[in-house]
Amino acid sequence: MREKHGRHWIVIVVTALALLAALFIVASCQQDKKIAPAEKTAMTTSEQTAKTEQAAKDARMAWWRDGRFGMFIHWGLYAVPAGTYKGKRVDGIGEWIMNNGKIPITEYEQYARQFNPIGFNADDWVRMAKGAGMKYIVITSKHHDGFCLWDSKVTQWDVMDATPFKRDILKELSQACKQHGVKLCFYHSIMDWHHPDAQAPFYPNYNDTKQSNPNFDRYVDTYLKPQIAELLTNYGPIGVMWFDGEWIKDWTEPKGKDMYAYVRGLQPKIVINNRVGKGRKGMEGLSKSDEYAGDFGTPEQQIPPTGLPGVDWETCMTMNDTWGYKSYDENWKSSETLIRNLADIASKGGNFLLNVGPTPEGLFPRAIEQRLEDMGTWMAVNGQSIYGTTASPIGRPEWGRCTAKGDRLYLHVFNWPADGKLDVPLAGAKPVKAYLLADRKRASLPVAAGQDTLTISVPAKAPDAIDSVIVLVTNNK
Numbered sequence: 001m002r003e004k005h006g007r008h009w010i011v012i013v014v015t016a017l018a019l020l021a022a023l024f025i026v027a028s029c030q031q032d033k034k035i036a037p038a039e040k041t042a043m044t045t046s047e048q049t050a051k052t053e054q055a056a057k058d059a060r061m062a063w064w065r066d067g068r069f070g071m072f073i074h075w076g077l078y079a080v081p082a083g084t085y086k087g088k089r090v091d092g093i094g095e096w097i098m099n100n101g102k103i104p105i106t107e108y109e110q111y112a113r114q115f116n117p118i119g120f121n122a123d124d125w126v127r128m129a130k131g132a133g134m135k136y137i138v139i140t141s142k143h144h145d146g147f148c149l150w151d152s153k154v155t156q157w158d159v160m161d162a163t164p165f166k167r168d169i170l171k172e173l174s175q176a177c178k179q180h181g182v183k184l185c186f187y188h189s190i191m192d193w194h195h196p197d198a199q200a201p202f203y204p205n206y207n208d209t210k211q212s213n214p215n216f217d218r219y220v221d222t223y224l225k226p227q228i229a230e231l232l233t234n235y236g237p238i239g240v241m242w243f244d245g246e247w248i249k250d251w252t253e254p255k256g257k258d259m260y261a262y263v264r265g266l267q268p269k270i271v272i273n274n275r276v277g278k279g280r281k282g283m284e285g286l287s288k289s290d291e292y293a294g295d296f297g298t299p300e301q302q303i304p305p306t307g308l309p310g311v312d313w314e315t316c317m318t319m320n321d322t323w324g325y326k327s328y329d330e331n332w333k334s335s336e337t338l339i340r341n342l343a344d345i346a347s348k349g350g351n352f353l354l355n356v357g358p359t360p361e362g363l364f365p366r367a368i369e370q371r372l373e374d375m376g377t378w379m380a381v382n383g384q385s386i387y388g389t390t391a392s393p394i395g396r397p398e399w400g401r402c403t404a405k406g407d408r409l410y411l412h413v414f415n416w417p418a419d420g421k422l423d424v425p426l427a428g429a430k431p432v433k434a435y436l437l438a439d440r441k442r443a444s445l446p447v448a449a450g451q452d453t454l455t456i457s458v459p460a461k462a463p464d465a466i467d468s469v470i471v472l473v474t475n476n477k
C-alpha cells in the first residue's frame with residue numbers, strides 16, 4: 001500500500017515535470033515570436049539611426065564638399081636649413097631633413113634661434129589663398145619635428161618660447177581667416193621626433209616604424225591631447241583637423257577612435273581626416289573600410305583614376321617636389337597642370353589641397369605666387385564649375401573632364417576640337433542650352449542631339465588655352 005502510494009507520487013511528479021517542461025517550451029516559443037518583431041523594429045531603428053547619422057555628417061561636411069579647393073601650408077623650422085645640412089644637400093622632402101639628414105635633436109634645436117620670419121603677414125597669405133579661389137587653409141600646427149607654430153602651454157618647443165620671432169602664428173592666421181571668410185584648419189603630426197616619450201629616443205632613425213616607446217601613452221595623455229585641446233579652444237571654429245604620422249607602431253586604431261571622439265567632443269562640427277586612425281591604404285590614401293576612424297580619405301601626391309561614389313576624399317599635392325621649403329627645388333608644376341588637376345579632381349568628386357612652402361622670411365616663393373595668381377584668374381571665370389559640384393556622370397571624355405551641379409553639366413575642355421564640334425557622350429538627354437562660361441552674354445551654342453551623343457558647335461578658338469568650360473543645361477536633373 002505504501003509502495004503503491006510511492007509509485008503514485010512518482011507518476012504525479014513526472015507528469016508535473018513534463019507539464020512544466022511543455023509549458024516552458026510553449027512559453028519560450030511565444031517569447032521567440034515576440035522577439036522576432038522586436039528585432040525587426042530594432043533593425044529599423046538602427047537603419048534610422050544610420051540615416052540620421054548620415055544626414056548629420058552631410059550637414060557637417062557640406063562646406064568642405066562645396067569648397068573643393070584648399071591651401072596646404074607646410075611651415076616650420078625646416079624652412080631655415082631649406083634642404084641643406086652642413087653644406088650638403090639632403091635628399092627628400094624638405095620637412096624631413098631632421099630624419100633624412102640624421103640631425104641630432106640638440107643640433108636641430110639651433111634652427112629655432114634663426115627662425116625670425118619678419119616678412120610674415122597673415123593677411124597676405126590669406127588674401128593669396130582666397131585670390132586663388134581656395135576656401136580653406138590647412139597649416140602645420142606641428143609637423144614631425146615636433147616644433148609648434150603657436151604658444152603651446154605644454155612645451156617650450158614652440159615659436160613663442162624658442163625663437164626670436166615670438167609671435168603666435170596661428171593666432172594671426174585665425175584672425176586673418178576670420179576676416180576674409182576662409183576656414184582655418186590644422187595639420188597635426190601624431191609622430192613626434194622631438195618628444196622623449198615619442199620618437200626622440202629612436203635617433204638616428206626617428207621614423208622607425210618597428211620600435212615602441214614604453215612611455216608613449218604618457219605622450220598622448222599629457223602632451224598630444226592637451227595640445228589638441230589648446231588648438232581647438234583658443235583659435236575659434238576650426239574647419240578640419242588633419243592628422244598625419246599615424247603609421248608609427250605605437251599608434252593604434254583604438255587610439256585613433258579615441259582621438260576622433262576627443263576632437264569632435266571639443267568641436268562637434270569639425271571634419272577629421274582618416275589619418276587619425278589606421279585605416280589609410282598607404283599613399284593611395286583611401287580608407288580600407290568604414291570601420292576605421294575619419295571622415296575623408298587622403299591620397300597623397302596622386303589622384304584616384306576614377307570617381308568613388310559615396311566616398312569623401314582630398315588629394316594633397318605639392319607644387320614642386322617638397323612640402324617644406326627647399327631653396328633649390330625648382331621643379332615646379334605648370335599652372336596648366338595645376339588647373340587641370342583641380343578640374344580632374346572635382347570631376348571625380350574630390351577636393352584639392354594644394355601645398356605652399358613659405359620661406360624662412362615668411363614669404364611665398366615667387367613661383368608659388370605666380371601659380372596662385374594663374375589659378376585665381378581661371379577660378380574667377382570658372383569657379384562655379386568647381387564649387388559645389390559633384391562627380392562626372394559621363395566618366396572621362398577624351399577632350400577633358402566634366403563636373404555636375406543640378407541640371408547643369410560643366411564640360412572642361414582641355415583639348416579644343418579642331419573641327420569646331422564637341423561630342424558629349426550623353427544618351428537621351430534633351431539639351432536646353434549650352435554656352436561658354438567665359439561668355440558674359442551667355443550666347444547659345446548650337447547643339448545637335450544624336451542617339452548617344454550631343455554635339456555642340458563651338459567657336460574656332462578656345463576661350464582658355466588650359467581649360468575652357470562649356471555649361472550644358474539639360475532637362476534631366
Ligand code: H79
Pocket residue numbers: 093095096209244247282283300316323
Ligand atoms: O606632411 C607631408 C609629408 O611630410 C608627409 N605627409 C605630407 C602631407 C609624409 N610623410 N611621409 N611621407 C610623406 C612619406 C612617408 C612614407 C612612409 Fe609609410 C611612412 C613609408 C613608410 C612609413 C605611409 C605609411 C606609407 C607607407 C606607410
